[in-house]
Amino acid sequence: xxxxxxxxxxxxxxxxxxxxxxxxxxxxxxxxxxxxxxxxxxxxxxxxxxxxxxxxxxxxxxxxxxxxxxxxxxxxxxxxxxxxxxxxxxxxxxxxxxxxxxxxxxxxxxxxxxxxxxxxxxxxxxxxxxxxxxxxxxxxxxxxxxxxxxxxxxxxxxxxxxxxxxxxxxxxxxxxxxxxxxxxxxxxxxxxxxxx
Amino acid sequence: xxxxxxxxxxxxxxxxxxxxxxxxxxxxxxxxxxxxxxxxxxxxxxxxxxxxxxxxxxxxxxxxxxxxxxxxxxxxxxxxxxxxxxxxxxxxxxxxxxxxxxxxxxxxxxxxxxxxxxxxxxxxxxxxxxxxxxxxxxxxxxxxxxxxxxxxxxxxxxxxxxxxxxxxxxxxxxxxxxxxxxxxxxxxxxxxxxxxxxxxxxxxxxxxxxxxxxxxxxxxxxxxxxxxxxxxxxxxxxxxxxxxxxxxxxxxxxxxxxxxxxxxxxxxxxxxxxxxxxxxxxxxxxxxxxxxxxxxxxxxxxxxxxxxxxxxxxxxxxxxxxxxxxxxxxxxxxxxxxxxxxxxxxxxxxxxxxxxxxxxxxxxxxxxxxxxxxxxxxxxxxxxxxxxxxxxxxxxxxxxxxxxxxxxxxxxxxxxxxxxxxxxxxxxxxxxxxxxxxxxxxxxxxxxxxxxxxxxxxxxxxxxxxxxxxxxxxxxxxxxxxxxxxxxxxxxxxxxxxxxx
Numbered sequence: 107x108x109x110x111x112x113x114x115x116x117x118x119x120x121x122x123x124x125x126x127x128x129x130x131x132x133x134x135x136x137x138x139x140x141x142x143x144x145x146x147x148x149x150x151x152x153x154x155x156x157x158x159x160x161x162x163x164x165x166x167x168x169x170x171x172x173x174x175x176x177x178x179x180x181x182x183x184x185x186x187x188x189x190x191x192x193x194x195x196x197x198x199x200x201x202x203x204x205x206x207x208x209x210x211x212x213x214x215x216x217x218x219x220x221x222x223x224x225x226x227x228x229x230x231x232x233x234x235x236x237x238x239x240x241x242x243x244x245x246x247x248x249x250x251x252x253x254x255x256x257x258x259x260x261x262x263x264x265x266x267x268x269x270x271x272x273x274x275x276x277x278x279x280x281x282x283x284x285x286x287x288x289x290x291x292x293x294x295x296x297x298x299x300x301x302x
Numbered sequence: 303x304x305x306x307x308x309x310x311x312x313x314x315x316x317x318x319x320x321x322x323x324x325x326x327x328x329x330x331x332x333x334x335x336x337x338x339x340x341x342x343x344x345x346x347x348x349x350x351x352x353x354x355x356x357x358x359x360x361x362x363x364x365x366x367x368x369x370x371x372x373x374x375x376x377x378x379x380x381x382x383x384x385x386x387x388x389x390x391x392x393x394x395x396x397x398x399x400x401x402x403x404x405x406x407x408x409x410x411x412x413x414x415x416x417x418x419x420x421x422x423x424x425x426x427x428x429x430x431x432x433x434x435x436x437x438x439x440x441x442x443x444x445x446x447x448x449x450x451x452x453x454x455x456x457x458x459x460x461x462x463x464x465x466x467x468x469x470x471x472x473x474x475x476x477x478x479x480x481x482x483x484x485x486x487x488x489x490x491x492x493x494x495x496x497x498x499x500x501x502x503x504x505x506x507x508x509x510x511x512x513x514x515x516x517x518x519x520x521x522x523x524x525x526x527x528x529x530x531x532x533x534x535x536x537x538x539x540x541x542x543x544x545x546x547x548x549x550x551x552x553x554x555x556x557x558x559x560x561x562x563x564x565x566x567x568x569x570x571x572x573x574x575x576x577x578x579x580x581x582x583x584x585x586x587x588x589x590x591x592x593x594x595x596x597x598x599x600x601x602x603x604x605x606x607x608x609x610x611x612x613x614x615x616x617x618x619x620x621x622x623x624x625x626x627x628x629x630x631x632x633x634x635x636x637x638x639x640x641x642x643x644x645x646x647x648x649x650x651x652x653x654x655x656x657x658x659x660x661x662x663x664x665x666x667x668x669x670x671x672x673x674x675x676x677x678x679x680x681x682x683x684x685x686x687x688x689x690x691x692x693x694x695x696x697x698x699x700x701x702x703x704x705x706x707x708x709x710x711x712x713x714x715x716x717x718x719x720x721x722x723x724x725x726x727x728x729x730x731x732x733x734x735x736x737x738x739x740x741x742x743x744x745x746x747x748x749x750x751x752x753x754x755x756x757x758x759x760x761x762x763x764x765x766x767x768x769x770x771x772x773x774x775x776x777x778x779x780x781x782x783x784x785x786x787x788x789x790x791x792x793x794x795x796x797x798x799x800x801x802x803x
Contacts, residue, residue, distance in 0.1 A: 133338055133341050133342070136337075136341065137334055137337070137338060140333075140334055140337055141330065141334065141739055144325055144330055144333065144334075145322075145324040145325055145330075148323050148324065148325055149321065149322055149323045149324065152321060152323040153318055153319075153321055157323070158510075159493075159495070159510040159511035159512040159513070160495070160496070160510070160511060162333060162336075162495060162511070163495050163496065163511070165333060166333065166336055166337055166340060169337055170337070170340055170341075173341060215525060219323060220321045220322075220323050222320075222322070222765075233317060236313075236314050236317040237317060237318065237321070239314065240314040240315075240317070240318055256318075259312075259315045260315050260318050260319045261319070262319070287308075287311065290311055291307045291308060291311055294307055294310060294311060294314075295307055
């Protein structure tokens with residue numbers, strides 16, 4: 107009778123240990139990284155591309171890119187930062203390749219999973235309308251402007267941090283954010299007029 | 303006016319910033335299974351270095367009989383052709399069928415008999431699966447294959463970005479696919495990921511992942527139902543073999559044994575599986591010893607016989623509610639000092655007779671004699687179970703902490719969560735969540751989900767409990783757990799209603 111070796115991973119491995127193990131082809135270690143960061147990646151992708159059906163594929167694509175990039179990851183930045191860059195790139199690629207704009211408002215079924223469970227029905231209805239209007243307006247922006255605006259205005263990054271994540275200069279990011287703001291304000295104004 | 307609009311935009315950004323679109327626990331497990339599969343595909347071109355030679359072909363336990371011989375039974379796998387349906391799983395949906403069904407595949411078509419599950423690859427990049435009765439045939443070229451669904455519901459996965467343009471036809475409509483996971487039968491198409499285009503007499507409709515289209519209501523889409531989603535996820539998680547795969551037929555006693563690869567159940571026996579040489583499989587059956595086999599490099603039949611009265615019967619330990627039937631034939635006791643196996647057998651008999659003290663003493667003797675790691679882990683797990691039953695949580699934890707190997711890792715992990723519940727540990731619910739993430743294909747995953755749901759509800763975390771309770775309420779559970787789920791479900795629903803008012 108042969109004893110099976112105990113699991114290789116210690117109970118509380120840090121990201122660095124898991125990355126080192128994943129680099130050697132340890133899928134369990136990489137799966138642990140996935141479990142730790144999947145929710146954050148999902149939330150970010152949803153904010154950027156909206157509650158589209160493809161976001162599960164985008165999450166998988168993000169982690170596959172991370173896996174393929176582990177050899178190049180030298181720990182110069184924290185893993186979440188590294189992963190954030192990959193997430194944004196994946197989302198941006200999707201927006202570029204989709205080449206289609208939202209022509210219909212998002213249905214309630216797509217928006218409901220994004221809302222906190224504990225809020226009451228009135229607040230839910232308001233939050234639904236808010237998200238519907240914002241995603242619709244964001245859907246009219248170019249992918250670059252949309253991503254720059256979201257990482258700065260929604261995720262709260264500085265222009266320097268955003269520049270690092272989207273791979274452009276801080277000045278370029280600033281221009282994109284300002285242009286996106288102008289367009290969004292106009293779009294929301296038009297929507298308001300249409301409602302009236 | 304402009305300032306007001308700027309403020310409105312900032313307010314909307316705040317709403318979006320608060321969006322916290324987390325995976326459900328089941329969703330995360332499914333996503334992890336898909337990712338693991340993709341990782342395996344990504345590295346499958348590397349040589350397998352872990353093989354240790356023909357001696358590792360079989361035999362984890364001394365009492366298990368594994369015979370490998372040239373296949374005397376008809377092989378269900380079609381010969382390789384330019385475009386062919388090549389089954390990699392052929393197995394009954396429930397165990398106990400004693401012989402294989404012949405003529406399932408002829409290369410160009412698959413005919414799945416009633417009650418059988420077949421999964422097959424179409425060259426590299428497409429997999430299909432169905433539970434019989436079902437029939438499909440393939441024509442066209444490797445780049446532009448066409449599947450004709452004649453009967454049944456087919457689960458299809460197409461690896462994207464391979465330049466494959468798959469077309470599927472049914473008697474009433476046609477489906478064009480680029481890269482996706484979906485199911486199709488004569489009346490509907492259900493898409494899990496990606497996008498397909500359906501052409502029917504009423505017009506053309508594009509269906510995104512998460513939606514279902516019915517021929518009878520061709521202009522409206524419905525959300526994908528849970529059953530289809532689960533079936534498609536299971537199909538995606540059942541990896542198709544790499545180019546160097548071989549077919550093994552696994553037959554023996556008892557029929558209906560489960561075949562496991564890592565934490566994933568592949569099929570029940572008798573089964574014909576197409577797998578990469580060197581793949582390590584485990585065979586388990588209730589009340590029988592576990593066996594490990596390694597897929598050899600050439601096509602074979604592996605005949606097994608799982609010993610019924612083995613001391614290392616870890617399966618019994620996985621279901622502590624079900625005590626084993628006492629053996630009808632008295633075990634022959636050697637004249638010399640009892641072996642760990644003899645002692646474990648004594649413990650087994652004592653448990654069956656309800657003699658917990660006697661069982662405890664025999665199990666402790668197993669530990670003191672030592673020498674057999676798997677048996678000792680099984681004894682520790684039994685002792686932990688008994689300790690928890692008697693309310694000694696500290697002892698239960700101590701025994702569980704001493705479990706070393708992974709032969710009983712799954713039941714030990716679940717028992718640890720039960721100890722946490724009994725100890726009013728705040729992390730008890732997370733313990734069940736971690737269990738389900740670690741053992742996504744565990745036969746106890748449904749019970750663990752229900753236990754997590756009940757625990758979260760008892761911790762007044764109805765927000766997280768409710769989706770799990772809703773899910774658990776639709777599952778087949780032991781009566782006490784089912785009652786607990788329904789009680790918490792009513793309580794959480796009523797508390798949500800009162801919060802909303």
